Amino acid sequence: MDITINKQMVQKSEKEQDFTPVFKINNLNLWYGQDHALKDIKFDIPEKQVTAIIGPSGCGKSTFIKTLNRMVEMVPIVRMSGEIVYREKNIFTPKYGVEELRTQVGMVFQKPNPFPKSIYENVAYGPRIHGIKNKKVLDEVVEKSLKGAAIWDEVKDRLHENAYGLSGGQQQRLCIARCLAIEPDVILMDEPTSALDPISTLKVEELVQELKKDYSIVIVTHNMQQAARISDRTAFFLNGEVVEYTDTSTLFSNPSDKRTEDYITGRFG
Numbered sequence: 001m002d003i004t005i006n007k008q009m010v011q012k013s014e015k016e017q018d019f020t021p022v023f024k025i026n027n028l029n030l031w032y033g034q035d036h037a038l039k040d041i042k043f044d045i046p047e048k049q050v051t052a053i054i055g056p057s058g059c060g061k062s063t064f065i066k067t068l069n070r071m072v073e074m075v076p077i078v079r080m081s082g083e084i085v086y087r088e089k090n091i092f093t094p095k096y097g098v099e100e101l102r103t104q105v106g107m108v109f110q111k112p113n114p115f116p117k118s119i120y121e122n123v124a125y126g127p128r129i130h131g132i133k134n135k136k137v138l139d140e141v142v143e144k145s146l147k148g149a150a151i152w153d154e155v156k157d158r159l160h161e162n163a164y165g166l167s168g169g170q171q172q173r174l175c176i177a178r179c180l181a182i183e184p185d186v187i188l189m190d191e192p193t194s195a196l197d198p199i200s201t202l203k204v205e206e207l208v209q210e211l212k213k214d215y216s217i218v219i220v221t222h223n224m225q226q227a228a229r230i231s232d233r234t235a236f237f238l239n240g241e242v243v244e245y246t247d248t249s250t251l252f253s254n255p256s257d258k259r260t261e262d263y264i265t266g267r268f269g
């Protein structure tokens with residue numbers, strides 16, 4: 001009996017090593033003042049796959065994803081311990097510039113947040129900040145990014161109109177284009193479809209499937225069906241801990257922890 005369990009465990013751990021990690025998270029703890037919001041988080045996030053973060057409200061999903069680009073440090077009462085290694089470098093070492101990290105690790109938020117500028121300027125903004133001035137080069141970046149975000153055909157004849165004139169779903173894809181324009185390695189998405197209608201949601205989900213060919217994606221979602229549809233691996237968070245992290249099909253069809261089973265079958269949350 002013991003031998004069987006050990007064999008299964010070895011097989012599982014071998015399977016779980018079967019990818020190139022883009023992030024390695026080691027014993028990450030985070031406190032908001034006295035509130036211990038992330039507890040001993042330890043797992044690796046694969047490159048060029050979609051990793052979903054699921055769990056009930058308040059379990060630490062948004063907090064966790066915002067540690068990956070150090071955005072969480074904007075909250076003054078935050079304290080952290082542990083390590084997040086991005087491409088072999090600990091992102092908390094003082095010499096690691098946060099601007100450099102955020103160029104590599106882009107983020108798309110829950111509510112589409114375009115700038116009050118034209119569609120073109122929204123996408124050109126990041127490359128301009130990074131020193132690209134040549135109009136022809138900017139035109140190319142804008143077109144490539146809008147195509148990458150599957151919105152080019154809808155906006156190519158109105159590039160100089162205000163982005164606020166787009167629908168919510170179009171605005172979210174514009175924000176994804178804005179993120180692509182600075183050529184990130186990883187894209188963090190914090191509930192990117194929760195403010196969208198079902199058709200726009202489907203478009204963003206299809207887009208995520210396309211984007212994972214070139215980018216590593218981490219997506220927080222309230223929606224378990226969405227995690228099951230679009231992710232390769234899923235981490236189930238509860239009360240600031242990772243209860244289970246494995247490939248998505250296993251997590252939803254054969255969870256190893258009773259709490260995961262209770263959550264995915266709707267017994268709580």
Ligand SMILES: Nc1ncnc2c1ncn2[C@@H]1O[C@H](COP(=O)(O)OP(=O)(O)OP(=O)(O)O)[C@@H](O)[C@H]1O
Nearest residue numbers: 032035037055056057058059060061062063064075
């Ligand atoms: N800026 C903050 N200041 C203090 N506490 C915070 C802050 N942000 C989050 N928290 C606390 O940290 C815990 C985790 O919150 P977080 O927003 O990460 O959870 P979540 O799983 O993303 O929730 P939801 O699904 O409702 O968005 C909660 O107890 C929350 O109250």
